[in-house]
Amino acid sequence: xxxxxxxxxxxxxxxxxxxxxxxxxxxxxxxxxxxxxxxxxxxxxxxxxxxxxxxxxxxxxxxxxxxxxxxxxxxxxxxxxxxxxxxxxxxxxxxxxxxxxxxxxxxxxxxxxxxxxxxxxxxxxxxxxxxxxxxxxxxxxxxxxxxxxxxxxxxxxxxxxxxxxxxxxxxxxxxxxxxxxxxxxxxxxxxxxxxxxxxxxxxxxxxxxxxxxxxxxxxxxxxxxxxxxxxxxxxxxxxxxxxxxxxxxxxxxxxxxxxxxxxxxxxxxxxxxxxxxxxxxx
Amino acid sequence: xxxxxxxxxxxxxxxxxxxxxxxxxxxxxxxxxxxxxxxxxxxxxxxxxxxxxxxxxxxxxxxxxxxxxxxxxxxxxxxxxxxxxxxxxxxxxxxxxxxxxxxxxxxxxxxxxxxxxxxxxxxxxxxxxxxxxxxxxxxxxxxxxxxxxxxxxxxxxxxxxxxxxxxxxxxxxxxxxxxxxxxxxxxxxxxxxxxxxxxxxxxxxxxxxxxxxxxxxxxxxxxxxxxxxxxxxxxxxxxxxxxxxxxxxxx
Ligand SMILES: Nc1ncnc2c1ncn2[C@@H]1O[C@H](COP(=O)(O)OP(=O)(O)O)[C@@H](O)[C@H]1O
Ligand SMILES: [Mg+2]
Numbered sequence: 336x337x338x339x340x341x342x343x344x345x346x347x348x349x350x351x352x353x354x355x356x357x358x359x360x361x362x363x364x365x366x367x368x369x370x371x372x373x374x375x376x377x378x379x380x381x382x383x384x385x386x387x388x389x390x391x392x393x394x395x396x397x398x399x400x401x402x403x404x405x406x407x408x409x410x411x412x413x414x415x416x417x418x419x420x421x422x423x424x425x426x427x428x429x430x431x432x433x434x435x436x437x438x439x440x441x442x443x444x445x446x447x448x449x450x451x452x453x454x455x456x457x458x459x460x461x462x463x464x465x466x467x468x469x470x471x472x473x474x475x476x477x478x479x480x481x482x483x484x485x486x487x488x489x490x491x492x493x494x495x496x497x498x499x500x501x502x503x504x505x506x507x508x509x510x511x512x513x514x515x516x517x518x519x520x521x522x523x524x525x526x527x528x529x530x531x532x533x534x535x536x537x538x539x540x541x542x543x544x545x546x547x548x549x550x551x552x553x554x555x556x557x558x559x560x561x562x563x564x565x566x567x568x569x570x571x572x573x574x575x576x577x578x579x580x581x582x583x584x585x586x587x588x589x590x591x592x593x594x595x596x597x598x599x600x601x602x603x604x605x606x607x608x609x610x611x612x613x614x615x616x617x
Numbered sequence: 618x619x620x621x622x623x624x625x626x627x628x629x630x631x632x633x634x635x636x637x638x639x640x641x642x643x644x645x646x647x648x649x650x651x652x653x654x655x656x657x658x659x660x661x662x663x664x665x666x667x668x669x670x671x672x673x674x675x676x677x678x679x680x681x682x683x684x685x686x687x688x689x690x691x692x693x694x695x696x697x698x699x700x701x702x703x704x705x706x707x708x709x710x711x712x713x714x715x716x717x718x719x720x721x722x723x724x725x726x727x728x729x730x731x732x733x734x735x736x737x738x739x740x741x742x743x744x745x746x747x748x749x750x751x752x753x754x755x756x757x758x759x760x761x762x763x764x765x766x767x768x769x770x771x772x773x774x775x776x777x778x779x780x781x782x783x784x785x786x787x788x789x790x791x792x793x794x795x796x797x798x799x800x801x802x803x804x805x806x807x808x809x810x811x812x813x814x815x816x817x818x819x820x821x822x823x824x825x826x827x828x829x830x831x832x833x834x835x836x837x838x839x840x841x842x843x844x845x846x847x848x849x850x851x852x853x854x855x856x857x858x859x860x861x862x863x864x865x866x867x868x
Contacts, residue, residue: 500721514669514688
């Protein structure tokens with residue numbers, strides 16, 4: 336059976352489209368994992384969750400309006416909300432988590448309502464399921480989606496590498512960074528924009544309910560085992576790619592839903608790291 | 618030469634004034650200790666000097682020689698989460714960033730500077746250690762190294778020894794003294810009157826929304842402000858003695 340799965344997967348690899356899917360999924364998981372380390376450490380991971388619901392609402396509106404390239408609507412809306420949430424940072428009047436709970440449940444409800452009322456599709460619950468949990472088959476990705484994902488994720492990775500040292504400094508100690516003249520406001524904004532981009536891109540693959548798993552799991556797994564920021568970032572990036580690729584492989588061969596399969600791989604990774612971490616400590 | 622000149626400064630936040638009529642100067646090579654009760658506005662003064670908050674009034678002049686990125690800062694209680702993964706070297710290195718302009722990565726110069734800072738504070742051996750596994754004293758030393766890496770002209774330290782045991786505190790003060798001996802200007806908020814009196818050369822005391830004392834440390838022990846402080850912080854039975862001393866000082 337094992338050899339069979341691998342053989343079958345190799346057979347699928349003869350289709351260029353499966354390659355495309357693999358590359359895109361790997362890149363997006365990589366981006367999510369890179370940002371995830373900072374988001375988790377800054378206690379911003381719930382913002383990722385909130386944003387994905389906002390993106391869901393925006394997607395519903397875009398679909399109802401009949402916009403074909405819906406990323407062009409969803410992305411700006413999500414970026415804007417992200418800036419508001421992270422940007423207001425420490426000076427927030429409303430408690431952060433309460434504001435986000437309001438926003439995300441509100442967006443979710445509105446999105447579902449709009450999809451039901453305005454949908455022209457015959458299979459509304461199927462559509463909803465797809466936006467919440469990702470496409471049921473990776474092969475339903477349109478070529479345009481693939482190229483948008485590719486372009487944006489490369490940009491996210493380059494920006495992250497360029498600002499890596501500063502992102503570390505701001506994550507570790509925002510007070511010190513600000514006091515020594517760094518524009519911490521800029522970095523909070525940057526983080527917001529990158530997070531929003533990754534969430535909107537990832538939503539297509541694993542769906543808006545599951546995208547925060549890609550953000551949170553690799554970082555938490557790496558933090559169980561590693562002590563330096565650099566090793567945590569590197570390990571979570573590598574592991575995210577491995578989980579993504581193996582998840583896709585399994586889902587293609589067994590025709591499992593790809594999003595949920597990748598997240599399952601991430602959960603297994605976390606459990607392994609947690610156990611290994613405990614063993615090492617002894 | 619005046620590095621910092623503070624004239625009739627008013628400290629405050631949007632919702633009110635914390636202290637007024639603050640007047641002092643810091644010269645190159647000074648070791649200034651800022652003392653006062655909890656909530657007197659010491660941290661607020663630090664933040665104002667670092668331009669993290671605007672003065673509510675008055676003026677605060679920096680000499681042209683001192684650019685903003687030449688001030689090193691050790692914040693009061695950097696509460697790093699228990700699980701933050703960062704090693705000592707990464708943290709000290711990050712002190713370099715303020716002087717790097719748009720340069721994205723550390724070069725030879727930055728690495729050398731970080732190594733020197735770690736050397737100076739005796740933490741070279743800890744370079745690869747995880748920050749979260751260090752003792753409180755070691756952690757403060759790492760943050761001091763980072764501040765020193767950021768700036769070697771002026772260091773602003775806000776209650777750097779709070780929470781440390783006496784031995785660690787003593788070692789920390791020694792490190793600060795060593796940096797001062799090498800010509801670094803020090804401004805330190807301290808709760809520890811003993812250390813303030815023995816190490817500093819100037820004292821600034823804030824209390825009751827105003828400045829209670831500014832001047833040389835040796836004159837401070839003869840001042841009214843000092844005896845008032847003694848009166849408040851000593852047990853009942855020694856009050857009489859301090860009262861007498863206080864009246865002597867007043868006359
Ligand atoms: N961010 C803030 N906004 C408004 N008021 C503040 C803020 N931080 C401190 N304060 C107030 O300013 C006063 C002085 O605080 P602080 O400078 O921290 O005192 P100290 O450091 O001397 O103990 C206190 O009454 C405090 O409540
Ligand atoms: Mg304070």
